[in-house]
Amino acid sequence: MIDCSSETVVVTGASSGFGEAIARRYAKHGAKLILAARRMDRLEKLKGELGVPSHLVELDVRNRDAVEKAFGRLPADFANVTILVNNAGLALGLEPAHKVNLDDWQTMIDTNVTGLVTVTRTLLPGMVERDKGHIVNIGSVAGNYPYPGGNVYGGTKAFVKQFSLALRSDLLGANVRVTNIEPGMADTEFSLTRFKGNKAEADKVYQGVEALTADDIAETVFWSTALPAHVNINRIEVMPTQQAFAGFKVERRS
Numbered sequence: 024m025i026d027c028s029s030e031t032v033v034v035t036g037a038s039s040g041f042g043e044a045i046a047r048r049y050a051k052h053g054a055k056l057i058l059a060a061r062r063m064d065r066l067e068k069l070k071g072e073l074g075v076p077s078h079l080v081e082l083d084v085r086n087r088d089a090v091e092k093a094f095g096r097l098p099a100d101f102a103n104v105t106i107l108v109n110n111a112g113l114a115l116g117l118e119p120a121h122k123v124n125l126d127d128w129q130t131m132i133d134t135n136v137t138g139l140v141t142v143t144r145t146l147l148p149g150m151v152e153r154d155k156g157h158i159v160n161i162g163s164v165a166g167n168y169p170y171p172g173g174n175v176y177g178g179t180k181a182f183v184k185q186f187s188l189a190l191r192s193d194l195l196g197a198n199v200r201v202t203n204i205e206p207g208m209a210d211t212e213f214s215l216t217r218f219k220g221n222k223a224e225a226d227k228v229y230q231g232v233e234a235l236t237a238d239d240i241a242e243t244v245f246w247s248t249a250l251p252a253h254v255n256i257n258r259i260e261v262m263p264t265q266q267a268f269a270g271f272k273v274e275r276r277s
């Protein structure tokens with residue numbers, strides 16, 4: 024059993040899906056946890072089940088002041104963060120670009136891009152100073168391959184991929200690793216959020232498919248950070264066996 028008792032792991036978006044599974048995975052190995060999300064009731068319940076020291080942060084990652092306050096002044100026992108999992112994120116809607124609700128685009132950019140870079144910028148100096156750290160970003164295959172209605176969601180995840188690679192360049196010599204995990208279809212609350220609480224629409228996404236589970240992604244995140252410190256996994260794409268590529272579409276007019 025890998026011992027993580029010397030790790031302090033920040034997980035954003037720990038109140039459901041991947042984030043919750045990632046928290047459970049590190050707890051099994053004795054890590055200290057800092058769990059952030061807006062739904063505190065969910066975090067409180069999770070904390071009660073984990074059995075490791077856990078510091079909860081009620082946080083909207085879009086709020087720069089709140090991020091800087093929460094992560095800039097951590098309790099002494101939790102101050103030496105060694106792993107940051109930038110997981111908080113969402114997709115909203117599947118409409119084509121010319122019909123989309125502009126507020127949804129803004130929310131995705133604010134959360135998936137602005138939130139992620141704000142949390143990173145707040146916690147990174149400590150890692151560099153201590154000469155130890157690992158940032159794991161949760162990207163998406165949507166950042167690599169377009170699909171109808173993926174417009175700005177895919178754009179935000181392409182940003183996360185490129186930002187992750189750029190961090191590697193900046194952090195050369197700092198002993199801080201950076202990994203971008205790029206999942207395909209996974210059965211979490213992701214689709215319920217995308218379809219704004221419409222459970223029937225969300226359930227359709229996973230119908231007849233053995234989708235990835237949150238545990239599959241937690242396992243991938245954990246594996247990437249458990250490798251020896253001289254090994255950096257830059258990017259990993261993970262998809263369900265039942266999901267693949269469908270080629271180009273052609274519009275024929277005659």
Ligand SMILES: NC(=O)c1ccc[n+]([C@@H]2O[C@H](COP(=O)([O-])OP(=O)(O)OC[C@H]3O[C@@H](n4cnc5c(N)ncnc54)[C@H](OP(=O)(O)O)[C@@H]3O)[C@@H](O)[C@H]2O)c1
Pocket residue numbers: 035036037038039040041042059060061062063082083084085110111112113114134138161162163164205206207208209210211212213214216
């Ligand atoms: N499921 C998939 O198919 C899939 C595939 C590829 C990538 N991803 C990515 O994986 C990550 C996790 O998604 P999931 O599938 O686990 O979905 P999920 O079950 O809906 O979880 C999303 C998490 O993000 C948090 N979050 C959302 N907006 C936030 C904000 N403004 N501030 C703080 N926390 C926020 C939510 O917490 P609160 O609502 O409590 O704040 C929740 O804990 C996301 O970045 C998503 O884009 C998912």
